[in-house]
Amino acid sequence: MATYSTNEFKGGLKVMLDGDPCSILENEFVKPGKGQAFSRVKLRNLITGRVWDRTFKSGESLEGADVLELDMEYLYSDGDMWHFMRTDGSFEQYAVDKKAIGDVEKWLKEQVVYTVTLWNDNAIAVSPPNFIELEVVETDPGLKGDTAQGGSKPATLSSGAVVRVPLFINEGEVLKVDTRNGEYVSRA
Amino acid sequence: MSDDWRPTAGIETLRERARLLARVRAFFAERDVLEVETPVLGHGGSTDPHLASLSLEATTPAGRERLWLQTSPEFHMKRLLAAGSGPVFQLARSFRDGEVGRRHNLEFTMLEWYRPGFTLSALIDETQALIRHVLGRDPGPCRQRRYRELFRTQVGLDPFTASLTTLCQAAERETGMDLHDAERDACLDALMAFAIEPHLGQEGLEVVVDYPASQAALARKHRDPEDGEVVAARFEVYWQGVELANGYDELTDAEEQAARFVEDNRERQRLGRGEVDADVRLLAALEAGMPAGSGVALGMDRLIQLALGKTSVAEVMAFATPRC
Numbered sequence: 001m002a003t004y005s006t007n008e009f010k011g012g013l014k015v016m017l018d019g020d021p022c023s024i025l026e027n028e029f030v031k032p033g034k035g036q037a038f039s040r041v042k043l044r045n046l047i048t049g050r051v052w053d054r055t056f057k058s059g060e061s062l063e064g065a066d067v068l069e070l071d072m073e074y075l076y077s078d079g080d081m082w083h084f085m086r087t088d089g090s091f092e093q094y095a096v097d098k099k100a101i102g103d104v105e106k107w108l109k110e111q112v113v114y115t116v117t118l119w120n121d122n123a124i125a126v127s128p129p130n131f132i133e134l135e136v137v138e139t140d141p142g143l144k145g146d147t148a149q150g151g152s153k154p155a156t157l158s159s160g161a162v163v164r165v166p167l168f169i170n171e172g173e174v175l176k177v178d179t180r181n182g183e184y185v186s187r188a
Numbered sequence: 189m190s191d192d193w194r195p196t197a198g199i200e201t202l203r204e205r206a207r208l209l210a211r212v213r214a215f216f217a218e219r220d221v222l223e224v225e226t227p228v229l230g231h232g233g234s235t236d237p238h239l240a241s242l243s244l245e246a247t248t249p250a251g252r253e254r255l256w257l258q259t260s261p262e263f264h265m266k267r268l269l270a271a272g273s274g275p276v277f278q279l280a281r282s283f284r285d286g287e288v289g290r291r292h293n294l295e296f297t298m299l300e301w302y303r304p305g306f307t308l309s310a311l312i313d314e315t316q317a318l319i320r321h322v323l324g325r326d327p328g329p330c331r332q333r334r335y336r337e338l339f340r341t342q343v344g345l346d347p348f349t350a351s352l353t354t355l356c357q358a359a360e361r362e363t364g365m366d367l368h369d370a371e372r373d374a375c376l377d378a379l380m381a382f383a384i385e386p387h388l389g390q391e392g393l394e395v396v397v398d399y400p401a402s403q404a405a406l407a408r409k410h411r412d413p414e415d416g417e418v419v420a421a422r423f424e425v426y427w428q429g430v431e432l433a434n435g436y437d438e439l440t441d442a443e444e445q446a447a448r449f450v451e452d453n454r455e456r457q458r459l460g461r462g463e464v465d466a467d468v469r470l471l472a473a474l475e476a477g478m479p480a481g482s483g484v485a486l487g488m489d490r491l492i493q494l495a496l497g498k499t500s501v502a503e504v505m506a507f508a509t510p511r512c
Contacts, residue, residue, distance in 0.1 A: 028290060029286075029288060029292055030289070030381050030382070032380040032385060033380075033424045033431045033434050034236075034434065035373060035376075035403060036374050036378070037286075037287070038378065055363040055365045055378075055382065056365065057374070
């Protein structure tokens, strides 16, 4: 894998840091009046999702990380692993473990396309589309006459996620939900 | 269609910029300081180990030659001083490879001026007056801080006498960097950049003086009468955590200047940065005699940025890197 020097650091570049693959979010050039220059870098650890702030001397370098982000359709879970398939026509399948699925488990729906992050050809993270349509499987009965305003109640969706919905929503309805903040958007 | 043909500054901002540049010219006209224009390309480049000079090949009557883009107009302006120009100023396009960020741009406008016969403190006063004049308002009280005292109060160590281990540990603590094999100046630079600078100039202008001799650049060195340390006769002006200006009691000794060029290039080689041709005509000018005095370089784009309340220099430049 190639190595990258601080002046090549830019948003989206994947590098290895402390043994983990990371994605660079920001790189700020810092230099005192006279003298040595530094780079203050924000990186996202692709394994843990945590954001790191690191400082480097200008000209220092990091090894590139063999990271790919691919579109894959969710197929099924066998209880231990979650199985996805590439959408490029290759039908290549990848099994994703619990650690890599993380919180995304509650947004999984068959035939929906997710972004799967591969490191050295192993899946390390999955991100859902920003919006997803899911059916309500459990909620208190809807209140007649109640419209968009006033009050909300919890509803359990077919994927397992629980979101706050308006009082007029009933079981069996399909909703559009924003996966980034877990909020109800509209009826689908 | 991509939008990246557009300027990085608004047209209204460019009008404001022009107005502030006019104020600079008015300030110096009032004080009888001559505006000059000198070449951006020269046979000599900046040997400063921490500056990356750009160079190019050009065809001149002497044939194919390597010419260097200036990192500041210093050398040519000093040659004017030696030729008897008297006080001079210049708004000069300057180039520093790799320097791009919120406060940096590959090419930028340096306001540089030289005052034969001025002491460093007289030039500090004039720099403050210039900043006030350009802003058209009072940036707050001006405070002078000694480099040594600043480190003592802000990071709790003496930059001149602390052991290298103490410096490394303090710098590692502040930055999280691995600095176990770093040298004194690298540790001091890291502490300055991350632990001290962001706090400077929050209530008004802050002027840092009496730098370590190892950071003298092109300033004279002298023994501090108070504590006996050899310090560089240099100052830097900060406002709102931003370094605005860097001034020297100018080195006029040709022999010492030549020695610093050699030393710089040796350091460049050690750092694997490639040698830069030293300006032999500057040495000849110093040999002929440059009047003693002080000079200062001020980052014009930064001053304009702060004056207009913008968050990056790109917002006050027509086409900032990489949109050039």
